[in-house]
Amino acid sequence: MEDFNPFDNLLCILLGISFTVWFTLLLVFIIVPAIFGVSFGIRQLYMKTLLKIFEWATHRIERGAKDNNHLLYKPYSNGDGSNRDLDHASEFEMSDIFYFCRQGVESIMDDEVTKRFSAEELESWNLLTRSNYNFQHISLRLTVLWGLGVVIRYGFLLPLRVTLAFTGVGLLVVLTSIIGFLPNGRMKNFLSEQVHLMCYRICVRALTAIITYHDSENKPKNGGICVANHTSPIDVIILASDGCYAMVGQIHGGLMGVIQKSMVKACPHIWFERSEVKDRHLVAKRLSDHVEDKTKLPILIFPEGTCINNTSVMMFKKGSFEIGSTVYPVAIKYDPRFGDAFWNSSQFGMVNYLLRMMSSWAIVCSVWYLPPMTREEGEDAVQFANRVKAAIARQGGLVDLLWDGGLKRGKVKDTFKEEQQKLYSKMLVGTQEDRSRS
Amino acid sequence: MGSRASTLLREEEIEEIKKETGFSHSQITRLYSRFTSLDKGENGTLSREDFQRIPELAINPLGDRIINAFFPEGEDQVNFRGFMRTLAHFRPIEDNEKNKDPIASEPLNSRSNKLLFAFRLYDLDRDDKISRDELLQVLRMMVGVNISDEQLGSIADRTIQEADQNGDNSISFNEFIKVGNVYILYIDIDIDI
Numbered sequence: 001m002e003d004f005n006p007f008d009n010l011l012c013i014l015l016g017i018s019f020t021v022w023f024t025l026l027l028v029f030i031i032v033p034a035i036f037g038v039s040f041g042i043r044q045l046y047m048k049t050l051l052k053i054f055e056w057a058t059h060r061i062e063r064g065a066k067d068n069n070h071l072l073y074k075p076y077s078n079g080d081g082s083n084r085d086l087d088h089a090s091e092f093e094m095s096d097i098f099y100f101c102r103q104g105v106e107s108i109m110d111d112e113v114t115k116r117f118s119a120e121e122l123e124s125w126n127l128l129t130r131s132n133y134n135f136q137h138i139s140l141r142l143t144v145l146w147g148l149g150v151v152i153r154y155g156f157l158l159p160l161r162v163t164l165a166f167t168g169v170g171l172l173v174v175l176t177s178i179i180g181f182l183p184n185g186r187m188k189n190f191l192s193e194q195v196h197l198m199c200y201r202i203c204v205r206a207l208t209a210i211i212t213y214h215d216s217e218n219k220p221k222n223g224g225i226c227v228a229n230h231t232s233p234i235d236v237i238i239l240a241s242d243g244c245y246a247m248v249g250q251i252h253g254g255l256m257g258v259i260q261k262s263m264v265k266a267c268p269h270i271w272f273e274r275s276e277v278k279d280r281h282l283v284a285k286r287l288s289d290h291v292e293d294k295t296k297l298p299i300l301i302f303p304e305g306t307c308i309n310n311t312s313v314m315m316f317k318k319g320s321f322e323i324g325s326t327v328y329p330v331a332i333k334y335d336p337r338f339g340d341a342f343w344n345s346s347q348f349g350m351v352n353y354l355l356r357m358m359s360s361w362a363i364v365c366s367v368w369y370l371p372p373m374t375r376e377e378g379e380d381a382v383q384f385a386n387r388v389k390a391a392i393a394r395q396g397g398l399v400d401l402l403w404d405g406g407l408k409r410g411k412v413k414d415t416f417k418e419e420q421q422k423l424y425s426k427m428l429v430g431t432q433e434d435r436s437r438s
Numbered sequence: 439m440g441s442r443a444s445t446l447l448r449e450e451e452i453e454e455i456k457k458e459t460g461f462s463h464s465q466i467t468r469l470y471s472r473f474t475s476l477d478k479g480e481n482g483t484l485s486r487e488d489f490q491r492i493p494e495l496a497i498n499p500l501g502d503r504i505i506n507a508f509f510p511e512g513e514d515q516v517n518f519r520g521f522m523r524t525l526a527h528f529r530p531i532e533d534n535e536k537n538k539d540p541i542a543s544e545p546l547n548s549r550s551n552k553l554l555f556a557f558r559l560y561d562l563d564r565d566d567k568i569s570r571d572e573l574l575q576v577l578r579m580m581v582g583v584n585i586s587d588e589q590l591g592s593i594a595d596r597t598i599q600e601a602d603q604n605g606d607n608s609i610s611f612n613e614f615i616k617v618g619n620v621y622i623l624y625i626d627i628d629i630d631i
Binding site: 093096098100109416418419421424426428 | 469472489492493494495496497498499500501504525528556559560576577580581582583584585589593596597601609614617618620621622624625626627629
């Protein structure tokens with residue numbers, strides 16, 4: 001009996017010490033820097049080490065594949081489809097269908113749009129089986145490395161990150177609620193900004209997001225609208241940890257709803273009830289009211305309306321461009337080598353997605369603040385939206401697509417097919433008119 | 439570990455498809471990955487809806503006919519073998535295939551099989567002739583609402599007149615070959631791996 005007590009005590013003491021050490025480390029290396037916005041450079045070092053390991057892993061796979069005489073498939077890019085010369089009037093030939101037929105089957109083999117809605121294919125392997133289709137058992141060393149990766153990611157990184165995430169979110173809710181009791185004024189705004197920034201920085205560390213900000217002199221100012229391309233819900237955290245924005249969105253239930261309600265106590269965000277979202281005039285009115293008040297923060301909007309897989313920018317919905325204030329475009333480009341940040345909402349729910357993010361190696365991205373743009377004379381909202389979209393696509397190295405992000409879930413409009421039919425008919429009918437004249 | 443291709447393609451299957459269609463190993467794995475990404479139901483077969491989800495195909499005037507060509511008579515699902523068999527028609531004819539032994543079974547991408555594929559896009563009822571109605575249907579799909587019935591009718595009549603040789607007012611496969619043969623290689627698709 002007596003033998004057990006000292007061991008029990010020892011065990012308790014050991015546990016106590018390790019917890020204390022753990023939390024102190026957490027506090028010193030992660031939370032305190034987050035509060036003050038400084039960095040030790042640990043994440044940069046981590047990133048460089050990871051890259052070296054990935055290079056080695058890819059090398060091994062390529063060598064292994066050559067030995068087994070297989071070719072690895074590379075991301076397939078569409079060659080330039082030769083366009084049938086529809087400008088020359090000609091008569092109908094039975095072989096005319098060959099053109100449409102070939103176009104159709106080419107799009108079955110690969111098309112520009114559906115691949116935007118599934119994760120990008122990588123050329124090198126980042127030790128996550130979820131992003132690799134070439135992974136077979138190549139060598140023992142590689143499998144061991146992968147196994148080690150699993151242990152580190154799920155056993156060490158994931159718990160650490162989850163702790164941080166809870167801390168960050170918890171602090172956000174508690175502190176913003178407290179600030180809500182203060183009278184409106186400069187003090188409240190200042191404190192609210194600091195609290196928001198601090199909590200978002202903690203969340204950034206909870207995802208091990210390594211972000212490089214470019215051109216910070218163009219950061220959005222009060223009374224403006226910030227537009228950015230959308231890849232995942234994390235975009236919000238990335239932008240909001242470097243500047244203060246008024247968020248726009250629908251009120252959700254559950255945890256999200258709690259967070260939203262407490263955030264709005266500290267500073268004015270724009271949350272809509274589900275029923276109000278459909279009412280475009282109401283939405284536009286609230287946005288323009290907010291924008292006119294220069295004491296309020298710039299609005300953050302994602303005009304694509306849905307998450308795209310970060311290889312392209314899809315059609316911007318024109319609503320935010322009709323309001324008439326200065327638009328501050330921002331381009332966000334994720335580095336896919338470390339973990340795919342794209343949220344395929346038809347494949348994963350939000351919680352599942354966040355867990356995947358937190359068990360990746362890191363999220364590395366670049367943010368470019370582009371110079372502000374305003375609507376020019378004679379330009380309508382759609383043209384303005386396209387101009388902004390082109391600027392964002394160019395900066396981020398993304399493909400600028402005319403297609404609508406709504407194609408992720410909905411069908412394509414018939415007008416596109418009608419356009420094709422019209423073109424073809426013009427070609428045929430031109431001939432008829434000539435014939436009737438002669 | 440959450441991979442999209444839940445049933446990976448076995449080596450024997452790849453070999454069989456290679457023999458049947460003439461695609462290379464890497465082309466087959468590439469197209470298999472494409473097949474699985476289109477297969478939203480993840481049951482190893484594609485339905486018509488899976489094809490219609492491709493926007494560039496949905497706006498193609500002949501989209502429905504092309505989709506139809508993938509499905510065997512009366513069936514609503516196509517598996518990977520069937521998918522590849524249809525795609526094989528679009529593979530370019532390689533030099534070493536041109537002078538093959540004619541007694542050996544004809545490859546899927548032979549000139550005459552390509553022509554047969556195109557012929558079947560017109561000949562919906564599979565009676566081996568393209569009637570005036572069938573021709574009109576395809577014409578209507580390609581021009582939409584932009585040409586009147588009469589004009590379309592006269593285009594159809596002229597086409598049949600030029601192609602029809604035995605005077606039955608419809609176009610048989612042999613007659614089709616004569617008008618289509620020159621252009622048929624236009625359907626070839628270069629898959630660059």
